[in-house]
Amino acid sequence: MKKLSSSDSSTQNPSILPIKSGAEIIVATLIEQGVETMFGYPGGVALPLFDKLYDAPINFIIPRHEQGGCHMADGFARASGKTGVILTTSGPGACNLVTGLATAMMDSVPMVALTAQVRTDLIGNDAFQEADTTGITRPVTKHNMIIKDIKDLQRSIREAFYIASTGRPGPVLIDIPVDIEVAKYPLQPLEEISLPGYKPQEKGHHRQIKMAAEMINKSERPVLYAGGGVITDNASEELREFAKKANLPVTMTLLGLGCFDQREPHSLDMLGMHGTAYANFAVQECDLMIAVGARFDDRVTGKLKTFAPNAKFIHIDIDPSSISKNINVNIPVVGSAKYTLGELTKEVEFKERKAWFDKIADWKKRYPLRYDAKSTNIKPQYVIEQICEATKSEAIIVTGVGQHQMWTAQFYKHIKPRHFITSGGLGTMGYGLPAAIGAQIAMPGATVIDIDGDSSFNMTMNELCTAVQYELPIKVCIINNGHMGMVRQWQQLFYGKRYSKSSLRNPEFAAVAQAFGAVGITVDKKSEVKSAIAKMLAEKRPCLVDFKVEREENVWPMVATGKSLHEMDGLDIFDSMA
Amino acid sequence: MKHIISTLVQNKPGVLAHVAGMFAARAFNIDSLAVGRTDDPMLSRMTIVVIGDDKVVEQVRKQLAKIIDVVKIQDFSGKEVIARDLMLMNVCTPPEKRAEVLALVEMFKAKVVDIGQKFVMVEFSASEDKIESFIDACRPYGIKNMVRTGTVAMARLSQATGGEE
């Protein structure tokens, strides 16, 4: 049972509770749950609710497409830590949420989706704009429900916010038939949330924590492997203290980037398919891996059988089903990252581990991330390094999916949590621009930059108009290689350079931006990169820079599918250029 | 290997879809699924027979626990349980064979619940392997049709608290 911060209204006599319509109850409950900003798009059966939003004190953002709205709510949530809220009409509106919900689900993003539904008595009749929304979204939500009785409405909304934001967060969808929006019922006082089947275990078991600490204290070659759960749980500070006290090298997943300052010598940066050589070597040679808020995803582990072959595993996660799913774990600790790391720090001892750190330093020296910096063409990595330098690593960086996403992970130095926002689990192209808009709305004072691929940007570029409408100073940097670069790379390496259907005719992106009312700049000379970035950063309007980069650059290193982490390709490619 | 998992779920619309959908989405193999009311009107019980090794069943348990409306899970693996299936079957009984079939029914302690001209309907509640042997025994006479409920199970009282979470 969870006690809500209850007002004295709980003592009110129910007979004098104000009678409200369902739509009014929804708005009142959103406000009660602290919603100041939400995203949504109207339609027939949502109109009673939109009518009540007409003069509600909620900042309402209308995207150009519901998928965009859903990614906006997601970006808003990742940047702020608050629950993102999206509202759509039934049928087509609800169906357009699927990609956005799946993206949020895979990356554990707290979100509440409200979808309107046809009248209760029409459900199942193939009514106009009817879709089985709860059926369609069940596998891509943490929980969903349809309200069939006005009595359940307010409690369900409260439960949705609670479920979405606690435990391992995720999207929760509530489907609300239009007759429920107009039905009348008394506004209910806050009460305890009672969900007998839902009790997230925040506090890790003390005995397990003690055993974990002993194992860490004994370890000669440990690696701390931090995932998105550390950021979700706002546990970056705890992670830093823990790593410092126990003296551990730290590697991060794509979603974990930012939870540990990459300027620290103990940072091994990202591991996995496009991780650094020093992270992957360290993982393969470690004798102990401490996983926190990470889930041994196949893009991280490579071939499972030979992953960290000499290691014992400690796995800290709020979600018991993540533990021992892919890797058999020696010491499981079910608990929140924040609590568990805090307790663990009390128990661990400093250990020098000179031989181990010497070895890591040697790998770092021999295999830094590299590219052909002398090239006179615009190298994508160069653009990203320049963005990093110009923003002093302080910007909120959002990406699409593909090569540019990996280069941004590799070549932007991530130093703060909630400053790198990317679709990791689902890998959703088109995520970048709308998520950047959501992040900018959450953090109005921040510099928000969408580093995007040309094909990814094509998918949702209509949202540039949303950025213009709401006067958001977001920046879009297109790493324009004229290809679906990541697909082209795989076709080059694994399909004998048969570039099947992997390039598109692009529009003139700068002109498109201008037509939308944003600033558009095209850069096709290396010498113009720095000045264009400076101009972009000074711009108050939404600003797009189209960087015409090297067309056939590849992401290195790379662990090909089915290979072990230490079997990286591309380590020697730059030797001749050095 | 077969494992019997018994879960208490909230008696709400959509719960069965949540559970069944999870099994499909995660490619778990269900052998049978039986759902029924309990003494508490707020709760239903689902008895699920899953095929898989211990690792699979551990994931099944954890994934079930993740479903918000699933209140309690018991894994009966390695526990002493009473497990029963209920079956109704129409067996062909030409006059010259009727006595033989009735003798079989008697021997298995099954029950005749309806008698037609050419068939008898037999009701049989027993453990799965007993039901299987009964079916095998009836096969030579001809089985017109049959229905089964899927397994329901309870731990023996002496062990009733084992394996709950």
Ligand SMILES: Cc1ncc(C[n+]2csc(CCOP(=O)(O)OP(=O)(O)O)c2C)c(N)n1
């Ligand atoms: C919605 C969606 N469709 C298809 C894919 C498969 N896919 C992964 S990367 C990629 C190419 C991305 O191209 P671009 O956005 O130009 O980025 P680049 O790799 O060139 O940096 C594709 C098609 C995907 N991840 N998401």
